[in-house]
Amino acid sequence: MTETLKIARNEQRSALTEAEAKKLLADRGLAVPDSETVDSPKSAVQTAEKIGYPVVAKVASPSVQHKSEWGDGVGVNVGLKNSESVRTAAEDIFDAADQQEIDADVLIEAGVNLEKGLEVIVGGTRDPSFGPTVLVGLGGITVEVLQDTSHRIAPVSTAEAVEMTYELEASPLLDGYRGSPTVDREAVAEAIVTVGEVLDENEEIREIEINPLLAESERAVVLDALVSLED
Amino acid sequence: MTVADLFDPEGIAVVGASDTPGKIGYEAMQNAIQFDGPVYPVNPSSSGTVFNREFISSVTEISGEVDLALCCVPAPVVPDIIRECGEAGIGGAVIFAGGFSEAGPEGQELQERLVETAIEGDVAVLGPNTSGFLVPEEKLYATFATNINTIPPGNIAVIAQSGGLAYAIAFQAENKGVGLSAMVGLGNRANVGFKEAIEYFDSDVKTDAIVLHVEGTDNGRGLLETCERIETPVVAYNVGEQDVGDFAESHTGALTGEYELYEAGFAQYGVPTVRSSTELLDAGTVLASSPQPDGPNVGVVTAQAGPGIAITDRLKAAGANLPSLTEETQDVVEEILPGITFSANPVDTGRPMPEFGDVVAAVARDENIDIVLVYELYEGGLGYPTEALEGLAEEVDKPIVFASSGPDEIVREELAELEALGIPTFTAPERAADATSALVQYAKRNAEPDVTVVGKGVSTDD
Numbered sequence: 001m002t003e004t005l006k007i008a009r010n011e012q013r014s015a016l017t018e019a020e021a022k023k024l025l026a027d028r029g030l031a032v033p034d035s036e037t038v039d040s041p042k043s044a045v046q047t048a049e050k051i052g053y054p055v056v057a058k059v060a061s062p063s064v065q066h067k068s069e070w071g072d073g074v075g076v077n078v079g080l081k082n083s084e085s086v087r088t089a090a091e092d093i094f095d096a097a098d099q100q101e102i103d104a105d106v107l108i109e110a111g112v113n114l115e116k117g118l119e120v121i122v123g124g125t126r127d128p129s130f131g132p133t134v135l136v137g138l139g140g141i142t143v144e145v146l147q148d149t150s151h152r153i154a155p156v157s158t159a160e161a162v163e164m165t166y167e168l169e170a171s172p173l174l175d176g177y178r179g180s181p182t183v184d185r186e187a188v189a190e191a192i193v194t195v196g197e198v199l200d201e202n203e204e205i206r207e208i209e210i211n212p213l214l215a216e217s218e219r220a221v222v223l224d225a226l227v228s229l230e231d
Numbered sequence: 232m233t234v235a236d237l238f239d240p241e242g243i244a245v246v247g248a249s250d251t252p253g254k255i256g257y258e259a260m261q262n263a264i265q266f267d268g269p270v271y272p273v274n275p276s277s278s279g280t281v282f283n284r285e286f287i288s289s290v291t292e293i294s295g296e297v298d299l300a301l302c303c304v305p306a307p308v309v310p311d312i313i314r315e316c317g318e319a320g321i322g323g324a325v326i327f328a329g330g331f332s333e334a335g336p337e338g339q340e341l342q343e344r345l346v347e348t349a350i351e352g353d354v355a356v357l358g359p360n361t362s363g364f365l366v367p368e369e370k371l372y373a374t375f376a377t378n379i380n381t382i383p384p385g386n387i388a389v390i391a392q393s394g395g396l397a398y399a400i401a402f403q404a405e406n407k408g409v410g411l412s413a414m415v416g417l418g419n420r421a422n423v424g425f426k427e428a429i430e431y432f433d434s435d436v437k438t439d440a441i442v443l444h445v446e447g448t449d450n451g452r453g454l455l456e457t458c459e460r461i462e463t464p465v466v467a468y469n470v471g472e473q474d475v476g477d478f479a480e481s482h483t484g485a486l487t488g489e490y491e492l493y494e495a496g497f498a499q500y501g502v503p504t505v506r507s508s509t510e511l512l513d514a515g516t517v518l519a520s521s522p523q524p525d526g527p528n529v530g531v532v533t534a535q536a537g538p539g540i541a542i543t544d545r546l547k548a549a550g551a552n553l554p555s556l557t558e559e560t561q562d563v564v565e566e567i568l569p570g571i572t573f574s575a576n577p578v579d580t581g582r583p584m585p586e587f588g589d590v591v592a593a594v595a596r597d598e599n600i601d602i603v604l605v606y607e608l609y610e611g612g613l614g615y616p617t618e619a620l621e622g623l624a625e626e627v628d629k630p631i632v633f634a635s636s637g638p639d640e641i642v643r644e645e646l647a648e649l650e651a652l653g654i655p656t657f658t659a660p661e662r663a664a665d666a667t668s669a670l671v672q673y674a675k676r677n678a679e680p681d682v683t684v685v686g687k688g689v690s691t692d693d
Binding site for chain 2: 121123133
């Protein structure tokens with residue numbers, strides 16, 4: 001068991017924080033944006049300066065899983081281009097946390113240009129009947145409305161994972177469409193393979209969800225990740 | 232525990248046998264006595280005889296050879312009967328009664344007690360909540376269903392989660408004249424489940440293909456691994472697509488329904504899947520009676536363009552390749568059919584002709600082709616190219632599927648001659664195309680990795 005998982009277990013948490021989840025995946029070689037967790041508006045600004053604008057500020061707390069809906073929408077703030085907006089965003093998060101009487105930090109993360117890629121969901125779940133399984137689909141509302149997903153029993157090989165991307169109805173979009181970038185299918189496949197392996201190797205993990213994974217032409221970046229633990 | 236006691240018994244005890252027609256103890260007895268071996272009616276509250284056999288009070292009182300018990304008793308007494316079977320050295324039992332795990336917590340508890348008893352007594356239990364099984368060749372009818380002895384013996388084993396669906400398939404087989412090596416309804420799978428049944432029929436020399444009906448199990452991965460491990464080709468009908476739950480609530484977990492996992496898993500583990508009981512039987516028929524295909528390349532020969540197009544359309548949608556024929560084959564075809572409009576693939580002869588069989592043979596011998604699908608409308612003056620096709624499937628070691636339409640009494644008789652040559656036949660073009668698609672799936676799903684991703688520029692080095 002990794003150190004992060006042990007800590008989360010000892011604290012009897014049902015999920016890793018976003019930073020922990022991303023670190024778990026980054027340690028396995030997946031690309032994540034530069035980021036740092038901070039505990040004050042001041043260090044939020046310092047971190048933003050260090051990372052370089054634009055940045056994203058997100059609430060970081062074990063008790064918050066749906067960040068964008070949290071605290072009347074202050075939980076996730078994207079496209080912050082200067083110190084003033086970073087400070088305000090961080091203050092909003094700390095204020096909302098105080099109001100709700102929860103412990104929260106702020107995650108400052110390098111902003112990513114969503115236009116440069118295609119948002120994909122890569123997930124894995126431990127099924128009671130099949131054990132570790134993985135899925136890939138197009139991210140956001142596409143997956144909710146069209147259920148355009150491809151599944152496998154994990155672990156899978158890279159070739160199988162690439163094959164999964166071809167099984168999507170939306171597969172042609174990964175080859176670029178009306179000027180949008182061609183997607184690196186192997187990078188998406190690496191994310192699928194990694195999710196399958198992590199799930200296969202760590203029985204205490206129930207579910208992993210990378211949503212979105214921004215699939216670009218040369219890489220795929222984990223923009224958000226959730227790792228849920230077994231009860 | 233050995234399931235051979237169940238599926239290949241020396242003698243049978245019918246527990247709860249009855250001399251009252253209509254009772255399951257009567258129907259089961261009537262079926263059982265067709266078996267070529269001793270059959271004992273067991274019922275402590277009956278005396279005298281039934282079907283000229285004397286009632287015995289308990290399985291422990293049977294003095295002769297018996298290793299299969301058909302339990303026609305109500306659920307609450309089942310565990311006791313199984314315990315007695317264990318004591319009597321009866322290694323296989325079929326339990327028809329419902330009221331077990333499918334019937335709430337109390338039934339669940341009863342089933343747990345049954346399983347414990349079965350394990351203690353080393354009894355392989357089929358069911359509970361099953362209509363039983365058949366081995367037509369042995370006239371072994373371990374069921375209370377009636378009119379089942381018309382189901383012909385053959386080389387396909389039907390293993391269905393639902394006994395009802397098992398019969399739906401078995402009677403379709405009977406109607407079509409397709410033979411079964413066995414038909415098994417698993418029911419609640421006390422301690423004989425997919426794994427045990429599949430492994431048994433894999434080792435059964437009379438079984439050349441296994442067809443599965445699956446609704447869901449608590450060990451999906453185990454089922455897949457069993458299918459992958461065995462030699463006999465398997466095809467599966469996975470039911471439950473619409474049960475997807477409240478998918479919009481969350482993502483990964485809710486999107487991963489059991490249906491999706493079975494579909495994905497069967498593909499991963501080399502098992503074609505179909506979408507109806509009819510397709511299941513058709514796919515089983517071609518897998519059981521044909522050489523196994525080496526690849527997904529189908530050569531289509533048609534005497535009428537319309538059905539040929541319908542077939543091609545369906546094949547392509549199912550992922551079949553229709554490669555060009557070699558120049559050599561095209562030369563042969565053009566010599567037979569000078570000025571032919573389309574001699575690539577499909578080959579359309581325009582109408583049946585005396586050399587139709589030679590065209591089929593030329594396509595079958597083509598090295599670009601792994602599977603041949605032929606369609607021709609029956610034409611009285613010509614009949615079918617039975618002679619030309621004799622020995623062809625064996626010679627080329629490829630599946631040849633033949634479809635034709637015509638008056639029932641003619642095609643029934645004449646197509647049977649083709650079937651006898653190892654050429655499965657169908658009377659609707661789409662059914663033949665769907666059965667062929669199952670062969671294509673089988674070839675693709677069992678291919679070396681680099682075959683399935685051809686044309687996608689994908690590296691497979693892992």
